[in-house]
Amino acid sequence: MSGTRLLRVLGAAFAVAAVVGGTIGQGILRTPGLVAAAVPDATLILALWLVGGAIAAVDACSTVELGASTGEAGGPFAFVRRAFGPVAGLAAGLADWLGNLGAVAFIAVVFAEYLGRLKIDGGLPIPVLSVLLIAIMFALQWRGTKSAARAQEAGSALKAVLFMGLIAVLAFARGEPQGPAAASPSGVITLAAGIAALRAVYGTYYGWNSAAYFAEELRNPRGLVRGTFVGIALVTAVFVGLNAAMLHVLTPAQMAGSTLVAADAAGRVMGARADTGMTVVSLVSLVTILGVMLMFLPRILFAMGRSFGVERLAGVAEGGTPRAALAATAIGGALLALVGVYETLLAFSAVLLAMVGVAVNLAAIVLRRREPTLERPWKMPLFPLPAIFSALVNTALVVAFVVEDPVTSLSAIAAMAVLLAVIVPLLRRHARG
Template sequence: MTPITAPSADGTNALSPAGQKRGLLRVLGVTFGLAVTIGNTIGAGILRAPGEIAAQLPSTGLYLAVWVAGGLYALLGAVTLAELGAMLPRSGGMYVFARHALGRYAGFLVGWNDWAATCGSAAAVAVVIGEYAGALLPALQGRAVPVAMGVTVAFAALQWRGVRMAGAAQTVTSAAKALVLLAIVGACFLLPATRPLAAAAPAAVPAGGALLVAVIVAMQSVIYTYDGWTGVIYFSGEVRDPGRDIPRAMIGGVLSITALYLLLNLAYLYVVPLRALAGEPLAAGAAARAVLGPGGDTAIRVVLIVALLSTVNALVLMAPRVLYAMSADGLVPGGASTVNEGGTPTGALVASTAVSLAFIATGTFSAIIAVLSFFFVANYVLAFASVFVLRRREPGMPRPYRAWRHPWTTGLAMLGSLAFLAGMAAGDPRTSLYALGLLAASYPAYRALTALIPGPDR
């Protein structure tokens, strides 16, 4: 039997004598790491975003180039953050890096934002499943909210049974997702088009400043679609061999996702002219209709539900790990670090599920995610900065994996993230101002909370 573990003072997992508080279990491997990376990253974005991007860049070369660029950005990030995941093998995501390298307040800011946004994302994806389930089954029409709640509770109950079962569910659902997406690729290339789509007159490719703006807007959609490649670092303390398996899962996951995205886009373009794809709200639906006729709509709804189930499971797995790590460090109440025999942080799971259900019930997840999405990439910036800080401050600390071509790769990843933030601020200044207001309010909230839950200062 795998021994029960508990967090030690340095944040690693140590054997727990009988009667002491249980900790997380090191039972996960590279297969789970690949599954959670794929499950957390690939969602509705790749089925929807191509239409938005084609509208911005009416050139096949430019259209494919931004997808390649997005994959390179994700790969640079994976190469960089894999060093931190292997060096600091604690579950909790980017909170762990910010807390260790930049101090308690930076960790608090990253952790609270990441936890709330992950709970909100789980709610949003579950609601989409409810909407598509209603379109498939008349009995479920108008019941998106209860269906979403049922899906969320079902995955939470599965996770309660233990990390092994939840990890197996992630592997199965992610494999199913990859297979149905590959089936779309195969159908587009192998089946004759039953409803060829006529293209409109070719649009002029923007030039000069207009082209730059179009590329920035398109890249924002692409990067959102690639977001999620950090999935495995939320489970670093549960991976059996983090020094080997975390880099393999992150880098292998990004390469697999990039290859699948390029295949899907080539498949879309094979059956749907670029100009017909432009502005299409569901690119995969247009492709399915082209090769399957009216039955394509039903097929793509099934694909969406299968694809999103693994995303919900990944998010329901990830959110409690952030809260667990913060609780272990004294930044939230200690009940969030309670772990059952199966290795599930049950206190954090209950809190995370309750917040997701509240988002679903009130319909506030869209507003929450819109504001907190600014911090998604800001978290990347702080994580990349942590690599520079720790290389300088702790050069002798064991690094089972070192970021390839650091500092160039790390610097490029950070510059890409900063450029993305600048584009967001210019394109949506209102949301950016809300995000800055939340940032300003976070420090007094941190001081008030930590006054009630004292912890060691850096």
């Protein structure tokens, strides 16, 4: 280990790659069917995907201002800790790390399943392939920040090219006639259906904050600003463009309820070759998301370790990698992939991550008032309206998750409270020493 400071070796290109790589994935291939089922009108479908991107951009205002001004690693943990104290920061960091750790395992398992579809799994069981993928990505991260960043930039660029290619193939195909059949059969779209569809759309944009975890490693704080907003713009273009292209081939009624609309649309155009093509797109999407996650999740553990004096987690190798935090993340994800507990964490994570979003929005308001002299390379426009709006949106998500699944949501909140009750005294005892 060479110290407890990360290296400032990342640029705006990596920030863009982190957002694109961490956001565009299986969600956009699956969610359009849910949206079309709730709002079966082509114009409204496209409008919802545009609105989703706009909401993500507004929500990003709080994160970008905080990341650029504090310049600390760890994302929400660092922001919430600075605004509301160590216990609140620990709660945000744990919720963020644990919730996303389940996604690491899930992504690895799905990747292994897709290898099987291409008959290139070597006959190995899915759990073994999942662990092997995590191990390979772990080795790439272990080498250093620069090499991991270059791989992420290349992977995200390839992903963008593949999705643009898919959009072009669908857009230039012979389209379905869009007439009255494209609208809701009843002629009425309820408010509840519209809200449910918008929530699904916004959930697909989750990952837009990926660059913020690397605020301490960006050479220029404005790289976070440019990278995040350019990344969100590119993601929005892909999401809207892909939905427009799918609507060129399929009607909303044909999209509704499909678990993989993009594959259905590609099947109309490419026939039997569509399955192979979409599987390749899915594999690239999954591996780039996993790459981003195995970069930013260790930064959360690293930041918490440094803040609470846990020296082993706070160590940084010469290449800039927080190796102990990386190892803990990779081992945790591999174990979850082996035993399947990741599904529980994924079920728990939705309400906790939405609560973290509220805390970040409020932190932006609190720190603007409490630390008015803090140098802010970028300030959110119309302060505090973007933060207030985003806090209301994230609060509505929390309420929706609790109403839809009170048992899981309340269990997640209770589990986090118990975890904090156990960990906080241990950390205080460790600090006393």
